[in-house]
Amino acid sequence: MFADQLTEEQRQVVFDLAANLAAADNDVSDEEIQYLKDFSVAYGIEFDLDKSELDINDALSKLDTKKARVITLQELIKLSYKDGHFGKEEQDKVFLLAQKMGLNNTDLLMRIEAWVRQGFDWVYEGEQMLNEE
Template sequence: MFVDRLSQAQRQALLDLAVIMAGIDNDVSAEELQYLEELASNYNLTLDLENHGANSIDDLISIVDSKQAKVIVLQELIKLSYKDGHFGPEEQQKVFQIAQKLGLNDPELLLAIERWVRQGFDWLHEGEQLLG
């Protein structure tokens, strides 16, 4: 898992950003909640669904300080956005805003990360079909 490459502080920042992302459409789906809970559990992080505004996005992003960490965080946020079945306009806008704040303004890079995530979901779905 690429999240393993992040420091513990970067993982917590990722989780806090993911909570913000999950709530962007004012409806945290069961799949999104499961993702958040698994991330928190797998890495011994604090999941706070109520107080997600305590840290500003800028504060959280400042913790993500290498290009590798930035790409991993964006990949995970896009993956979370796909959890409810679609990457909606509000989610796309928030991911784009976070990418800009991270200094990753290259549209081709963003498309490549999204394609990477989408292919991962397709791969899992295809495997489920073969096993089912």
């Protein structure tokens, strides 16, 4: 997992932003909750979904390298795909966060989104192959 390359503080930021993003469409799916639970367990982060008071700018300031910002966007897009689609509200929020991070390069965002989608396709393809009789 690429989040292994982040500091503990940066992983907390990823979790906080992800919980905030999951609520963007006012419908946190079971898959999104499971993703957040898995992330919190993997990194010893308190599982708290109420991030309505999150200071986004303060959180983003902790992502002090391009690598940390790209990994964060990758995790946020991965979360967004968990409910089966990267919805308009989620896209808008991810793109706004990318802009605030100084990553308003459309080509880079499209590459990150394609990277995540290919990962999901890879997992799906493997599951299908393993389930064939």
